[in-house]
Amino acid sequence: MKTVHELLTEARAALPHRPSPSEAVRAQRTGALLIDLRSDDQRRHDGLIPGALVIPRNSLEWRCDPGSAWRHPSIHDYDQQLVLICDQGFQSSLAAANLQQLGLRRATDMDGGFVAYRAEGLPVASSHAPLRGKRSNAAARHWDAIYETRAPEQVSWYQARPETSLELVDALAVPHDAAVIDVGGGASLLAESLLQRGFSDVSVLDVSERALRHLTDRHGSADRRLHVIRHDLLSWTPQRRYDLWHDRAVLHFFQDPVERSRYVEVLEAALAPSATAIIGVFALDGPHQCSGLPVMRYGARQLAELLGDGFRLVDERREEHRTPGGALQPFIWAAFTRRNQNILPA
Template sequence: MTQPDDDGHWTHVYEAKPPNTVSWYQETPEPSLRALDRFGASATSSLIDVGGGASNLVDALLARGWQDLTVLDIAAPALEASKGRLGAMADKVRWEVADITNWRPPRKFDAWHDRAVFHFLTEPEQREAYRTALSRGVTDGGLVIIATFALDGPEKCSGLPVQRYDPVSLAAELGDGFQLIDGWPEEHATPWGARQSFNWCAFRRID
């Protein structure tokens, strides 16, 4: 996954490395699929994958029959990698090259998925801009799944500093418009076998 901070940085990452060699790569996005299943998102839901980059999540959702999918990323090469992998199936997905902190959602989604974007937002104004997009982009009662580095997770990723969270601190960042349903830990294995502690949280959009 990539984050909104420096499009040149992330463009270089995806031009320099095959997608399956970056630290956040998952051959099968099981944590995301389990979370969507657990909290009732289904193939009839609309979903945006924020920072989806070259993730295989969109492949898995298409295979499950999802029809209304949007993938947003700041790095155009990451999205091009996904399109190339999907072939003709890429036409079934909406692709957005954008910085989430500058993006105005053109519509609302039933489900918002973010695996490892929010923790790159180390400045308060970045997080405020993200919350604005989130509030505008999720339906009332909609599901929000966000994964960040946990409190004992890495302090940097891809050479950039990150902000680490637990469920309480992440809920405080999102504010009163989002009700925390649950939070849980996950240990991610990088392609070279290192272990990274993640914090996953599920929220509902409330009035």
């Protein structure tokens, strides 16, 4: 017979490094699966870890054994790095030791559990899905009102030609058969410019129906090469994978760390292995606001940190955008390629 202390010591001796919460979040960016074992009540009360799978403790072994008929769809081999999370990091050690016995040699648990995660100030998402719905509606109302009252050529971000975006597409030699998505593309001329250049699969996602109507009124809706998606980017679940992600002046509106981490989750879910992301945002010396909303300003380094180790910075440029009203707005542009490692199947 053993004491519970001996049981725990023995379990931990069998585990590889037990990451701290911030180490676990970094590992998640390069493919580790975080698995939240906390109870429904704990998650409802304390919130969620963005991107973590929720698997109840009582079905853990069945859901994580790659050879089990009940395995979770995200579990596919014995070499995956799995980081179990409970409330304080005790029960999760015992559970991880069980997974070790199943041959999951990289199964471990997060040191200190959710309590330590929250104490480090890492992002916690609300477990109340309706809040996200409310947020989406508010965003749609805000942007619809703008596109309702101003012509596309009058908004401060208007460009007669999306110069820097096209230069980057050329510099990165994106092939014409690449599946492209312009997130928060609104009424921008980028999609049509790409189609004119011979691209054959261009999607534009935007939360504003009014913005997208400007695009389809201009271009028509019969072109099967153009796909229009009306959705809040942060609550969107991509139904396919894309080779090129383009974002001009959207990410900088996401002020909350939970929103930024959700942005990266969506980007990761949307992008194919070896895909490219082009992101243009207000530079560190750029404006503090756009369309009446506060924005977050970036340098290429901050963008690279946000995207994490799964992406390699391959190009970086600065642009002085002149608004239709004549003001100058410094933008920073960064292009990333996805490192082709540890990518989970779609």
